[in-house]
Amino acid sequence: MSTGPLFDFDNPLEGVEKRLGQQATVLHGFALPYVQGVYAALQDIIAQAPFRTMITPGGRSMSVQLTNCGSLGWTSDVHGYRYSAVDPETGQPWPPLAATFERLAHAAAAHAGFGGFEPDACLINRYTPGSRMSLHQDKDETDFSAPIVSVSLGVPAVFLWGGHTRSDRAERVPLFHGDVVVWGGVDRLRFHGVAPLKEDVHPLFGTERINLTCRRAGPSRKSPAR
Ligand code: MD6
Ligand code: FE
Secondary structure, three states: OOOOHHHOOOOOOOOOEEEEEOOEEEEOOOOHHHHHHHHHHHHHHHHHOOOEEEEOOOOOEEEEEEEEEEOOEEEEEOOEEEEEOEOOOOOOEOOOOOHHHHHHHHHHHHHOOOOOOOOOEEEEEEEOOOOOEEEEOOOOOOOOOOOEEEEEEEOOEEEEEOOOOOOOOOEEEEEOOOOEEEEOHHHOOOOEEEOOOOOOOEOOOEOOEEEEEEEOOOOOOOOOOO
C-alpha cells in the first residue's frame, strides 16, 4: 500500500529492533505503514470521546490528556484507577476499538513473539510540550498474560525504562514517530515513564506526541498462544 507523500514521514531508526528486556522490544518504524489509517481513526475517536485531563487518586491533574477506544477504557479520579466500559464524561460506551489499531497491535505483538494478541482496550495519551509520565507499572488489567503494544506518533520523546522496583535506575530510550514498543511476559510489570516532552514540531501532529497503548484489560478469551 502506498500511503502518499502526505503520510510519508522519516524515522531515524526505521527498521531497527532494540531489545529492552527478555520479553520487551522496540520495533522502530513498525507503525509507519499504518499511520494514515491510524490518523483517520483517531479523528473519529476524539470526535466522540475528546481528550480530557484526569485527576490522580492523589488529587493532582495529569499533565497528559487521555481518551480511550475499545470495550474498556482506563480512567482515573480521586477514587483510584480503573477500567470502565463507559466514558465517565458522557455515560456512553467508549468508541469501538479501531480496526487499524487492532491490526497494528496484533502484527507488532506477533513480530515480537506474542502470537494471538487480541486487545480489548486502547488508551490514547496526548502529550504537549512539558507533559510527562512518571514511573509507573501497568497493573490495572485483569490478567497479565497478554502483552501491551505501545505506538508513538508525532514529536519524539524519551521513554524511561526501569526495573521491577521504582528505585531501579531507568534507561533512557528515544521513541520516534512510528515506533512500537511491545512488552509482556517477565517484563510485563516493569516500571516505565516518559521524560518531559521537548518543544518540537511534527508535520502531521504539530507540537504534540500521541501514544496509543493497546491492551487486554478484561479476561482473556482463551489461554494465550505462545
Ligand atoms: C507513553 N506509555 O509512551 C506511555 N505503558 O506515552 C506507557 O505508559 C506504556 O508505552 C505500558 C506499556 C507500554 C507503554
Ligand atoms: Fe504504562
